[in-house]
Amino acid sequence: MLLLKGKEKSELLKEKYRELRTQHFGDEKKFVAVLFFGKSNPSQVYVNLKKKYAKEIWFNCLIFGQWEVWFEKEYPDLVDFQKREYSDKNEVIELVKILNNDERCVWIICQLPLTEELKPYQIEICNAITPLKDMDWLWDKLQEWAFEWKIEFLPATPQAVISLWNAYNLWDFEWKIISVIWQSDIVWRPISRYLQLKWAKIHTFDIRNTPEEIMDQTKKSDVIISCTWALHLINNRFVNEEKNQILIDVGYGFLDGKSTGDVDFEKVKDKVYAISPVPGWVGPMTVASLFGNIFTIWWQKDIIEDLAEN
Numbered sequence: 001m002l003l004l005k006g007k008e009k010s011e012l013l014k015e016k017y018r019e020l021r022t023q024h025f026g027d028e029k030k031f032v033a034v035l036f037f038g039k040s041n042p043s044q045v046y047v048n049l050k051k052k053y054a055k056e057i058w059f060n061c062l063i064f065g066q067w068e069v070w071f072e073k074e075y076p077d078l079v080d081f082q083k084r085e086y087s088d089k090n091e092v093i094e095l096v097k098i099l100n101n102d103e104r105c106v107w108i109i110c111q112l113p114l115t116e117e118l119k120p121y122q123i124e125i126c127n128a129i130t131p132l133k134d135m136d137w138l139w140d141k142l143q144e145w146a147f148e149w150k151i152e153f154l155p156a157t158p159q160a161v162i163s164l165w166n167a168y169n170l171w172d173f174e175w176k177i178i179s180v181i182w183q184s185d186i187v188w189r190p191i192s193r194y195l196q197l198k199w200a201k202i203h204t205f206d207i208r209n210t211p212e213e214i215m216d217q218t219k220k221s222d223v224i225i226s227c228t229w230a231l232h233l234i235n236n237r238f239v240n241e242e243k244n245q246i247l248i249d250v251g252y253g254f255l256d257g258k259s260t261g262d263v264d265f266e267k268v269k270d271k272v273y274a275i276s277p278v279p280g281w282v283g284p285m286t287v288a289s290l291f292g293n294i295f296t297i298w299w300q301k302d303i304i305e306d307l308a309e310n
Contacts, residue, residue, distance in 0.1 A: 004279030
């Protein structure tokens with residue numbers, strides 16, 4: 001059984017990103033802005049990973065909504081905004097507009113899920129972020145342009161799956177049968193479209209399908225990609241007996257105090273050809289892909305500005 005470890009592969013990208021950061025931004029005090037409201041433990045894990053990765057490729061990381069002030073001297077004008085709690089939609093959009101116009105800010109992360117007070121306004125908040133700073137693929141038009149191939153862009157999680165796949169030189173996707181089990185459009189739509197362009201045969205299911213409906217197809221699949229955050233949804237009943245399948249687990253959460261994913265790792269690890277463990281791949285590779293998107297957007301900024309104006 002081959003373990004697909006994202007941490008090791010993500011480390012290899014850091015030197016490349018440091019070079020690109022120096023090449024494009026020099027010694028300017030550029031920062032990444034994280035809008036993080038509420039107290040979600042899984043979200044806190046991802047925010048911590050982003051802070052750490054930003055520092056290691058020489059970007060500052062400012063957190064808004066958690067009363068964290070680590071760069072008071074560098075950005076004194078933003079301290080008051082960092083100390084707010086943001087339970088009101090208008091306050092959040094005001095903050096987004098300020099960051100949109102701040103040349104020091106290269107990326108605005110709206111950490112999901114939002115709090116219950118802000119969830120009804122998620123689309124409005126996400127669409128307030130300028131596409132030039134939306135590395136998370138949250139802006140509707142950015143998704144539309146990518147699907148129409150007007151720009152080259154994949155959101156971080158699908159890009160992480162593809163990057164991990166390529167890093168291990170796994171099979172060509174052509175004519176492979178792939179099951180994608182999903183809950184979020186941001187994950188399944190772009191990855192399904194990418195795989196279809198590679199001539200894969202895609203079967204998609206959402207969290208509302210019954211386990212029986214899903215496992216009937218996954219047993220026939222070469223690859224299973226699960227991105228539901230329904231912990232331990234996938235177990236030995238979902239795989240075949242040939243030990244020739246690849247299982248990509250994009251879920252994340254906590255069960256009995258331990259971090260885990262969609263896949264019940266212990267029940268399937270000896271029944272597949274390759275598997276991505278959680279924790280160990282999805283967090284590091286997704287974070288690395290997010291920061292890579294800073295440069296993907298930067299290289300296409302003239303195209304994106306033209307599209308936004310029309």
